[in-house]
Amino acid sequence: MRKNLSKQTIQRMPYYLQYLKGLWDDGKTEVSAPFIADHFGFTEIQVRKDLASVSSVQGKPKVGFRLFNLIQDIEEALGFRREHKMILVGAGSLGQSLVSYREAHKIGAVLCAVFDSNRELIGKTFSGMTVRDIRDMKAYCKENNIHMGILTVPVPKAKSACDAMVKSGIKAIWNFAQIHLSVPEGVLVQNENMTASLALLFQHLDS
Amino acid sequence: MRKNLSKQTIQRMPYYLQYLKGLWDDGKTEVSAPFIADHFGFTEIQVRKDLASVSSVQGKPKVGFRLFNLIQDIEEALGFRREHKMILVGAGSLGQSLVSYREAHKIGAVLCAVFDSNRELIGKTFSGMTVRDIRDMKAYCKENNIHMGILTVPVPKAKSACDAMVKSGIKAIWNFAQIHLSVPEGVLVQNENMTASLALLFQHLDS
DNA sequence: TAGATTGTTAATCGATTAACAATC
DNA sequence: TAGATTGTTAATCGATTAACAATC
Numbered sequence: 001m002r003k004n005l006s007k008q009t010i011q012r013m014p015y016y017l018q019y020l021k022g023l024w025d026d027g028k029t030e031v032s033a034p035f036i037a038d039h040f041g042f043t044e045i046q047v048r049k050d051l052a053s054v055s056s057v058q059g060k061p062k063v064g065f066r067l068f069n070l071i072q073d074i075e076e077a078l079g080f081r082r083e084h085k086m087i088l089v090g091a092g093s094l095g096q097s098l099v100s101y102r103e104a105h106k107i108g109a110v111l112c113a114v115f116d117s118n119r120e121l122i123g124k125t126f127s128g129m130t131v132r133d134i135r136d137m138k139a140y141c142k143e144n145n146i147h148m149g150i151l152t153v154p155v156p157k158a159k160s161a162c163d164a165m166v167k168s169g170i171k172a173i174w175n176f177a178q179i180h181l182s183v184p185e186g187v188l189v190q191n192e193n194m195t196a197s198l199a200l201l202f203q204h205l206d207s
Numbered sequence: 208m209r210k211n212l213s214k215q216t217i218q219r220m221p222y223y224l225q226y227l228k229g230l231w232d233d234g235k236t237e238v239s240a241p242f243i244a245d246h247f248g249f250t251e252i253q254v255r256k257d258l259a260s261v262s263s264v265q266g267k268p269k270v271g272f273r274l275f276n277l278i279q280d281i282e283e284a285l286g287f288r289r290e291h292k293m294i295l296v297g298a299g300s301l302g303q304s305l306v307s308y309r310e311a312h313k314i315g316a317v318l319c320a321v322f323d324s325n326r327e328l329i330g331k332t333f334s335g336m337t338v339r340d341i342r343d344m345k346a347y348c349k350e351n352n353i354h355m356g357i358l359t360v361p362v363p364k365a366k367s368a369c370d371a372m373v374k375s376g377i378k379a380i381w382n383f384a385q386i387h388l389s390v391p392e393g394v395l396v397q398n399e400n401m402t403a404s405l406a407l408l409f410q411h412l413d414s
Numbered sequence: 415t416a417g418a419t420t421g422t423t424a425a426t427c428g429a430t431t432a433a434c435a436a437t438c
Numbered sequence: 439t440a441g442a443t444t445g446t447t448a449a450t451c452g453a454t455t456a457a458c459a460a461t462c
Contacts, residue, residue: 008429010410014402015387018362032443040387044443045431052445061437061444079409097304101401103385109405148408155225172408178225178310180247188411190404194308195221197397198316201355201379202286203217204395215453239419251419252455259421268420268461 005077009050015040016050017074024067032064053077080107085146087170089161090153091116091124091131094176098150100127111150113140117157134164141168150174151181162189212284216257222247223257224281231274239271260284287314292353294377296368297360298323298331298338301383305357307334318357320347324364341371348375357381358388369396 005013019039023031033051037044051065054077059065075081088095091114098104099114115134116122122133132140140146149170153161158177165173172188175181181189212220226246230238240258244251258272261284266272282288295302298321305311306321322341323329329340339347347353356377360368365384372380379395382388388396 005410006429007407010406011400011403014385014400014406015398018385019387034443039389041389043431046429048444049430059444062442063438064443078406079413080406082409082413084405084409084412093304093307097300100300103402104405107402107405108409147412172411174404174408178221180222180226182248188408190407190411191222192399192401192404193218193221194399195310195314196218197381197399198291198311198314199217199221199285199287200214200397201381201395202289202291202315203212204379204397205291205354206286206289213453241419250455253453255420256454266420269418270462271419 005053009053010078012042012050013054013074013078016047017071017078017080020067020071020074024071029067030064031067031070033059035064078107083108083110084148085110085112085144086148086150087112087137087141087146087165088114088129088150088152089116089134089137089165090151090157090176091118091121091126092152092154095150095152096126098152099129112144112146115140116153117161134161137164138168141170147171148174150176152176155179212260216260217285219249219257220261220281220285223254224278224285224287227274227278227281231278236274237271238274238277240266242271285314290315290317291355292317292319292351293355293357294319294344294348294353295321295336295357295359296323296341296344296372297358297364297383298325298328298333299359299361302357302359303333305359306336316355319351319353322347323360324368341368344371345375348377354378355381357383359383362386 016036020031033048034044037047054073055065055070056073057069086109088098088111099111114129114131115137116131117134121131124131147170149165151158151161151173155177158179158181162173162181162183166183166187171186174190174192176192178195183189223243227238240255241251244254261280262272262277263280264276293316295305295318306318318336321336321338322344323338324341328338331338354377356372358365358368358380362384365386365388369380369388369390373390373394378393381397381399383399385402390396
């Protein structure tokens with residue numbers, strides 16, 4: 001247990017977590033892989049492997065896992081039990097809604113500042129966050145030791161904004177722009193590919 | 208060519224498309240797989256396979272593909288050259304920002320109506336869309352022949368909202384709630400897993 | 415022609431699924 | 439004990455990568 005998690009496993013984890021918390025609230029104290037598998041329509045083997053990869057203790061035959069421990073172990077494995085400071089770049093409509101995205105806060109993501117290059121937006125306040133000048137980003141990130149950022153600018157501005165983030169010491173970028181960003185070794189770009197999601201929906205209906 | 212596209216291939220396509228359109232705007236008329244691969248940091252074999260799976264014509268050795276045809280073929284394969292009517296359920300902050308999500312419009316997604324169960328929101332207008340009572344959803348969808356929907360309600364309301372969408376004849380659901388939705392055969396739930404994206408960012412920085 | 419790029423067929427790799435002994 | 443569930447080791451499956459002949 002406590003192996004390196006595959007990307008696929010990580011993507012399933014938040015759904016397990018949400019479900020397990022619900023079971024806990026319902027008064028359950030133990031849960032087995034087949035029980036979870038049945039809920040999600042996954043194979044029990046897949047769930048067993050997923051759980052084994054994060055659980056700090058072995059499950060008990062015939063019983064399963066202690067719900068309380070499992071929830072903690074998943075949160076720990078996903079990094080939800082630590083705080084992660086981040087900035088947001090691009091205070092357009094999508095950016096504004098992410099400022100108030102509650103889920104992020106629940107898992108330890110702490111939005112510290114919002115930046116934009118647009119003079120119309122700088123100085124304005126959304127959900128309690130005042131938009132700052134992107135030219136102050138580097139100083140801010142260095143001073144506050146921030147290495148994670150959300151990028152919600154339009155495509156034409158994405159490249160330069162990304163470069164500015166890298167220069168500011170950002171090492172992990174959550175990119176909402178539909179464009180490939182090339183970054184130095186060691187910097188991660190996690191693309192939030194909403195257009196592709198829509199394409200998958202279209203595919204389903206057109207076929 | 209014109210094979211069934213894998214999910215992975217579909218997810219790369221929008222990035223190709225954005226890049227190719229940029230090349231077109233720059234006056235280019237032909238493009239080769241190795242050239243594209245170099246830009247994205249993919250292997251040229253992968254790009255070649257991806258292009259072959261959507262292109263309506265064979266590429267020309269030593270030259271590549273006609274940019275104009277390729278752009279059209281990708282748009283066609285992704286369903287971006289048809290209109291897709293959809294509804295949005297859940298007019299909270301995320302829902303409101305998606306109402307004004309311009310990218311969706313560019314690829315043929317046409318948002319026809321917004322629904323919510325919250326009395327405070329019903330009747331209000333966001334970006335020109337007036338929020339309707341979710342109880343009117345079924346009649347609306349039937350009347351307007353709509354089979355695609357976006358789900359942006361909070362977790363506790365997601366299950367009932369999903370059920371209502373299914374009853375309204377929705378066959379493809381873009382789900383932003385961090386919860387597993389079980390639906391009848393033939394209905395697709397495409398999860399937009401933002402929490403998992405953050406987990407992947409955390410993973411990168413914590414290791 | 416020579417060389418770059420194509421499409422196809424085979425090999426590799428990683429994730430999922432199956433099989434099965436161990437155990438409470 | 440019997441039976442459900444566990445973890446592990448092996449088989450399958452699909453996607454990526456490699457090899458190579460065809461071609462403009």
